[in-house]
Amino acid sequence: MTVHPLLNVAATHVGTRALGPGVRSVVWVQGCPFHCPECLAPEWIPDRPARQAGPAELAAELLADPRVTGLTLSGGEPMRQAAGLAELVRHAREIRDVSVISFTGYRRERLLARPPSQGVPDLLAVVDVLIDGLYVAGLNDGRGLRGSTNQRIHHLSPRLEDSGYDFANRARDAEIAVNGPETLLIGVAPRGLGAVFETAVDKVRASMRGADTSSPSPGEEGRP
Ligand code: SF4
Numbered sequence: 719m720t721v722h723p724l725l726n727v728a729a730t731h732v733g734t735r736a737l738g739p740g741v742r743s744v745v746w747v748q749g750c751p752f753h754c755p756e757c758l759a760p761e762w763i764p765d766r767p768a769r770q771a772g773p774a775e776l777a778a779e780l781l782a783d784p785r786v787t788g789l790t791l792s793g794g795e796p797m798r799q800a801a802g803l804a805e806l807v808r809h810a811r812e813i814r815d816v817s818v819i820s821f822t823g824y825r826r827e828r829l830l831a832r833p834p835s836q837g838v839p840d841l842l843a844v845v846d847v848l849i850d851g852l853y854v855a856g857l858n859d860g861r862g863l864r865g866s867t868n869q870r871i872h873h874l875s876p877r878l879e880d881s882g883y884d885f886a887n888r889a890r891d892a893e894i895a896v897n898g899p900e901t902l903l904i905g906v907a908p909r910g911l912g913a914v915f916e917t918a919v920d921k922v923r924a925s926m927r928g929a930d931t932s933s934p935s936p937g938e939e940g941r942p
Contacts, residue, residue, distance in 0.1 A: 725802040736891040736905030739883035743780035747794035756855035777809035791820040801837025
């Protein structure tokens with residue numbers, strides 16, 4: 719009997735236009751072996767338990783919005799949870815034939831030669847666009863879906879090649895999602911937006927605490 723692994727999920731978002739062509743849903747996994755200086759999601763680096771989600775359950779949740787035509791996998795490091803993510807994509811495509819974009823800090827050559835987890839070949843087989851390489855803040859040119867110019871765009875299938883979406887050079891989009899006390903900055907943020915966002919959230923939280931000292935503390939803030 720095959721045992722399907724649970725995913726350790728830092729955050730999800732259903733329905734964004736900031737992380738690839740069309741309307742997409744996003745999964746950010748918890749845990750990353752890299753420590754890129756100025757990583758925009760440092761709270762998702764620790765390999766600690768977060769939300770434990772079954773791939774089938776998560777697929778249904780992410781595709782609940784009928785406008786969603788794609789999934790984007792980010793983190794954290796997706797290739798450390800490749801088996802669960804491959805299973806997620808398999809379930810999602812039983813619901814709708816979604817395109818799949820995955821970020822990874824590993825270079826593609828390393829993934830092929832020495833996969834860092836068991837399901838990497840299965841995941842690469844269902845990913846349409848792989849954006850590989852570590853984030854290098856000094857090479858962040860403020861453009862494209864990749865965070866820095868050393869990162870590469872690999873079309874592993876032809877599905878999004880003629881989509882007209884310029885993965886490498888397009889002007890960046892970012893969206894801010896607010897869910898109660900939690901805020902989420904979605905997208906590869908234009909340079910400087912992360913710091914502005916942090917400052918704005920801190921100010922709002924401070925004013926909320928000042929207005930109602932009996933309120934519970936705001937929850938964790940997620941930020942890709
Ligand atoms: S690979 Fe991505 S998530 Fe991991 S430390 Fe680098 S920028 Fe952060």
